[in-house]
Amino acid sequence: MNKRLSVENINLQMKAGRMVLLPAYVFSIITTVLFWLQENLLWIMLFFLLTLLHFRKLPFQFIIFLILQSALVFFLLSIFHQADSLLSAGPWEGEILISEKSKWNGDTLTGMGEVRVRRNKENIFIKYKSISELEKLKLSNMLLHGGKCTVTGVFSLPPTVSNPFVFDFPRFLTTNNTSFVLDIDRIIKCDMVGNTFARSPLLFFVNNKMDGSEWTKYVLSLVLGDRSLFSEQEINIFQQTGIIHLLAISGLHVGIIIAALTFISFRVGMLREIIYICLIFFIPFTFI
Structure with missing residues (x-):
C-alpha cells in the first residue's frame, strides 16, 4: 500500500x-x-x-x-541570421534604416544599418562624411530616433587584418551578423523613424529645451553619452587630454540605471534573488 x-x-x-x-x-x-x-x-x-x-x-x-x-x-x-548574404560589392542606390546608435566622429557618421534585399533584412555597416555643419546638425536631429534614408554609395568587403594587435574590424562585423560596408556618397532624403527606447526621447527633449545653447552638446555628452554635436577638432582635444571617456556612456550611467531598476523591483515586491538574476540578465545589454 x-x-x-x-x-x-x-x-x-x-x-x-x-x-x-x-x-x-x-x-x-x-x-x-x-x-x-x-x-x-x-x-x-x-x-x-x-x-x-x-x-x-x-x-x-x-x-x-x-x-x-x-x-x-x-x-x-x-x-x-547567419544565412549567406544576398548583397554584392559595387555601386548601390536604395533605402536603408540607420540605427539610432550611429555615432558622429567629427564630421564622419559611422554605425550599423539595415537594408532589404529580396524581402530579406540584412545588417550593414555604414560610413558617411558630412559636407557641412548644417547638414550634420540636421542629420543629428533626424537620427535621434533612427532614420530611414534613401542613399547612393558603394558596397565593399572589409579589408583583412594582418596585424594581430590592431582592431579586428572583420571580426567585429561578423559578431554583428554583418558582411558588407556601405560607403555612402550622397543622402538623397531622410525621414525619422519612431523608436520607444528611453534614450531617444531624452535626446529629443534636451535638444528642444536647450535649443541654441552652447551647453547643449556638453549636457548631451555628459548625461546621455551623445557627442554628435562636437566637431572633429574638439574630439581630438578631448582625446589628447585623456578625458574622452567623459563623453561616452560609462559605469556611472550603468550604475544609475541599475539602482533605479533595483529600487522599482523592490517596490513591486520581487524577491531579492530574482532581482539579482534579472540584473545579471540585463547588465550585458548595457554594453551592446
Missing part, C-alpha cells in the same frame, strides 16, 4: 513538474516569434520579466531554467 502511494506521489510530482515547465516553453515560442517578426530585444526582456514576476515564488531551479531557455532563443536566432 505504501509503495503504491509513493509511486502515485512520484507520478503526481512528475506531472506537476511538467505543468510548471509548460510556461517556459510557451515563453520561448512567443519570444522567438516576436523577435523574429520585429527584431526588438525589448520583447524578450518584457516577457522574461513578466514570467519572473508571475513565478517569483517558485523554486530557484525554475528561474535558472528560464534563463537557459532565453539563452537557447538567442542561440537559435543567431543561427537563423
Whole structure:
C-alpha cells in the first residue's frame, strides 16, 4: 500500500513538474516569434520579466531554467541570421534604416544599418562624411530616433587584418551578423523613424529645451553619452587630454540605471534573488 502511494506521489510530482515547465516553453515560442517578426530585444526582456514576476515564488531551479531557455532563443536566432548574404560589392542606390546608435566622429557618421534585399533584412555597416555643419546638425536631429534614408554609395568587403594587435574590424562585423560596408556618397532624403527606447526621447527633449545653447552638446555628452554635436577638432582635444571617456556612456550611467531598476523591483515586491538574476540578465545589454 505504501509503495503504491509513493509511486502515485512520484507520478503526481512528475506531472506537476511538467505543468510548471509548460510556461517556459510557451515563453520561448512567443519570444522567438516576436523577435523574429520585429527584431526588438525589448520583447524578450518584457516577457522574461513578466514570467519572473508571475513565478517569483517558485523554486530557484525554475528561474535558472528560464534563463537557459532565453539563452537557447538567442542561440537559435543567431543561427537563423547567419544565412549567406544576398548583397554584392559595387555601386548601390536604395533605402536603408540607420540605427539610432550611429555615432558622429567629427564630421564622419559611422554605425550599423539595415537594408532589404529580396524581402530579406540584412545588417550593414555604414560610413558617411558630412559636407557641412548644417547638414550634420540636421542629420543629428533626424537620427535621434533612427532614420530611414534613401542613399547612393558603394558596397565593399572589409579589408583583412594582418596585424594581430590592431582592431579586428572583420571580426567585429561578423559578431554583428554583418558582411558588407556601405560607403555612402550622397543622402538623397531622410525621414525619422519612431523608436520607444528611453534614450531617444531624452535626446529629443534636451535638444528642444536647450535649443541654441552652447551647453547643449556638453549636457548631451555628459548625461546621455551623445557627442554628435562636437566637431572633429574638439574630439581630438578631448582625446589628447585623456578625458574622452567623459563623453561616452560609462559605469556611472550603468550604475544609475541599475539602482533605479533595483529600487522599482523592490517596490513591486520581487524577491531579492530574482532581482539579482534579472540584473545579471540585463547588465550585458548595457554594453551592446
